[in-house]
Amino acid sequence: MGSAGQEDVFFGIDFGTTNSAVAMFQPGRQVQLARFRFRGEEMPACRSVLYFEQSKSARVQRGVHGWSGAEAIERYLEAEEKGRLIQSLKSHLSSRSLTGTEVFGRRHRLEELVTRIASDLRKRAEEQFMQPVRRATVGRPVRFVGAESEDEDEFAVSRLREAFMAAGFEEVDFELEPVGAAFAYEATLDRDELILIGDFGGGTSDFSLLRVGPGIRRRRRRAEDLLGNTGVGLAGDAFDARIVRKLVSPALGLHSEARSLNKIIPAVPAWIYTHLEHWHYLSFLRTNNVREILKSAQLRALEPEKVEALIAVVEGDLGY
Numbered sequence: 001m002g003s004a005g006q007e008d009v010f011f012g013i014d015f016g017t018t019n020s021a022v023a024m025f026q027p028g029r030q031v032q033l034a035r036f037r038f039r040g041e042e043m044p045a046c047r048s049v050l051y052f053e054q055s056k057s058a059r060v061q062r063g064v065h066g067w068s069g070a071e072a073i074e075r076y077l078e079a080e081e082k083g084r085l086i087q088s089l090k091s092h093l094s095s096r097s098l099t100g101t102e103v104f105g106r107r108h109r110l111e112e113l114v115t116r117i118a119s120d121l122r123k124r125a126e127e128q129f130m131q132p133v134r135r136a137t138v139g140r141p142v143r144f145v146g147a148e149s150e151d152e153d154e155f156a157v158s159r160l161r162e163a164f165m166a167a168g169f170e171e172v173d174f175e176l177e178p179v180g181a182a183f184a185y186e187a188t189l190d191r192d193e194l195i196l197i198g199d200f201g202g203g204t205s206d207f208s209l210l211r212v213g214p215g216i217r218r219r220r221r222r223a224e225d226l227l228g229n230t231g232v233g234l235a236g237d238a239f240d241a242r243i244v245r246k247l248v249s250p251a252l253g254l255h256s257e258a259r260s261l262n263k264i265i266p267a268v269p270a271w272i273y274t275h276l277e278h279w280h281y282l283s284f285l286r287t288n289n290v291r292e293i294l295k296s297a298q299l300r301a302l303e304p305e306k307v308e309a310l311i312a313v314v315e316g317d318l319g320y
Helices: 067-077 111-130 150-166 177-186 214-219 238-250 270-276 277-285 286-301 303-314
Strands: 010-015 019-025 034-040 042-043 050-055 061-069 084-086 100-103 107-109 136-139 170-176 195-198 205-211 226-232 258-261 264-268
Touching: 010 177, 019 111, 019 238, 034 067, 050 067, 050 111, 061 067, 061 111, 067 111, 084 100, 100 111, 107 111, 111 150, 136 150, 136 177, 150 170, 150 205, 170 177, 177 195, 177 205, 238 258, 238 270, 238 303, 258 286, 270 277, 270 286, 270 303
Parallel strands: 010 136, 136 170
Antiparallel strands: 010 019, 034 042, 050 061, 050 084, 100 107, 195 205, 205 226, 258 264
16 A cells, blocks of 8 residues: 555555545554445445536526535435436546546546546545545556456556546555455465455456465565456446346337338337446436437337336436
8 A cells, every 4th residue: 555645654545436435554553444424324435426416596606516425426316406427437447439528518538527536535534534645555457347458458547547646646556456355355364375356346357366374474475476367347237237128228118119201110229228228328328419319219109108218217317
C-alpha cells in the first residue's frame, strides 16, 4: 500500500464496478475502513455511482447538481422526476470508443466522471481519518471488462490513473485485486501455503495462484511467488443481464412485432434491449434519438402497452 505522506500511514482504495471502499493502515494497529452513511446506517463501502439532476426551482440554485455514492442513490430514490443515474463506470475504461457522455447538455469525459467518485472518496476518508489522503494503492482487475489485449488493459489503467490524479492524489500505485485479497488472507496464516484466490466482482472475475505465508514474508516476496493470474469479463453484471434478457425484456417488448407497410417487423430494434441488459449502458439510452425510435415503435406496435412500459423504464432511468 502507498504511503500517505505521514510516516507509517498507508491507504488502500478498492474502486469497484459496483462498490468502493477506503482503508487506512498503521503498523501495530487495526486496519480502519472509512464508513459511509446510507439511509441511517453506517456502511463499510459505498456504491460506485453518480447521479445528476437539473434544478428548475426558483428556491434552489438553478443548474445541474451532482452527487456520488450513497448520496447519489438517496437523491435518485427521493426524486419524483428522475435525473441521470450513471453506474458501472469502471466497465468502460478499456473502451477507446467510449470517451464520455452528455448530461443535461454538457459533455463529460469518462475520466472526469471517475474523478468525481474518486474525489468524494478521498474527501470522506480525510474527514474520518483526520489527515490528508494523497497517496494510495488502488486495486485493479487482472483483466478489465472488454479488454482483449495487454494494450487495452494498460489503456484502462492509464485512464484510471489520470482520474485519480485529477481527484487530488499525488501518487497512485496499482495492485491486482486478487493479489490484494491474497495478502489479506496471508496475514491470518502461521504457515506457508499455495493458494488459489478467486475475486468475483460486478464486472470481472479474477484468479491468481500464489505462495503466501510468514516464511514468504521473512525471506521477502519474489516475483516467482505469483505463479500465474488471469481474468475474464464475466461476473455479477453478466448474471443480471441474463435475468433481464429472459424475464424483464420480454415484458418490455422484446420479440414483440409491429406492422409497417403491410409487413410484420420487430417492434423495437434489438440493440436497445442489449443496452437494457447492462446497467452501465442503460443510462445512455436517454437520448433524443432513442426517444424518437420508441415513440415511433409504440405507434406501430401490435403490443403498444409493452413498448409504453419500456419508455417508462428509459425515461424514468429505472436501472437501479
